[in-house]
Amino acid sequence: MSSTAARVAIVTGGSRGIGRQVVARLAADGYAIVVNYASNDAEGRAAVAEAVGRGGQAIAVRADVGDPEAVAALFDAAEQTFGGVDVVVHAAGIMNPPTPLAELDLNVLDRVLRVNVRGTFAVAQQAARRLRRGGALITFSTSAIGLALPGYGAYAASKGAVEGLTLILARELRGRDVTVNTVAPGPTATDLFLKGKDEETVARLAAQPPLERLGLPADIAEAVAFLAGPARWVNGQVLRVNGGIV
Template structure:
């Protein structure tokens, strides 16, 4: 029987990629509320990341900001080094960093496919690889997919292809970490009111998506953060799964 880790640390530490805005920022704040020291990663928005860190510190929490391209393995190796040095280790890695470029498959600019491949697939692989090497016993690795892998909305083909790859690598990694006492899961949000999701959508489209779930509303970043926080703390028996946090979207 696999032993459950009994090791304890002075402070549990979480690294959240894409943590300066949207769902990532909500996750950062939720984990800070749960007592984690948090590393807030950003790709380009240092101002937002630093503001989030300042807010956490004002509430007697512990946080740092750290930038870099998630698809650059050398930069991310250095980022993980900094988190370990400044915060003492890493217990949870949440990889929300991603981009979404929509187009019918027949009309897609292949440069857009390459951009999504680099961030969503390569970036997730780089972060997962570092996390698999660094996360301490009793920890969690949480990647991000999308409920559109099941709903098959038009224009999402290339984006969904990248996220289906995320789901697959997540399932494999969960099994590769057998005996390490580290859980690996993916969260697949449904329609969620973030700038990334709302960009380019008219009011009618947003209203229709709001009514698509039995709860008849869009999700909020805080809804998704609650799911992540559970996986990062109490959800130790959930492993190798895709969790559809979508309000019942079919």
């Protein structure tokens, strides 16, 4: 399978949650998609089937984003299959159960940093080397940074590193016609967010934004599609997609 006409997007964490919705949204816009996933082959295949059902081309590639060799192979697969890479959406990430710093197991911190920080650097490094002119890199942070919720120190710290990289990398890519931006969702109805929360907690968080609801993966995917395509004058920014919560 190959394509010289369609723009090509790699979506890490593309088999579930927000990443899965991004795959569907970009496929509907005519992108050829490389769906990256960490471990669940069935979910990877399902994301590809959904993208094809939206009229796009797609393949699934299993890769650990914290492994630079695996990430390089992911980009190789995109280039070999579709001829190049125009957009990279790095949606892969993990969240530890909220834990006060005094009680945090630093082995848990290491796992969070490996995926959320090392993974972002590994993906961004390949994107910086390989994105074609007119391309876009979109990484993910979290509005939990602004909310400063107790217990979210490890997760917020990992995403703060992502935000710190955004403008620096945009400036490093001067002259390449490649944009670098970060999307920072607020509370969004995904398995990652809902896991371990009781109904009262979910209802309280849903009531915080002026729009009085949780975000949906489709809300986030719309912002990603904007940054991936028409938003060529938005660069080096962190876009808080959270319904006005912070």
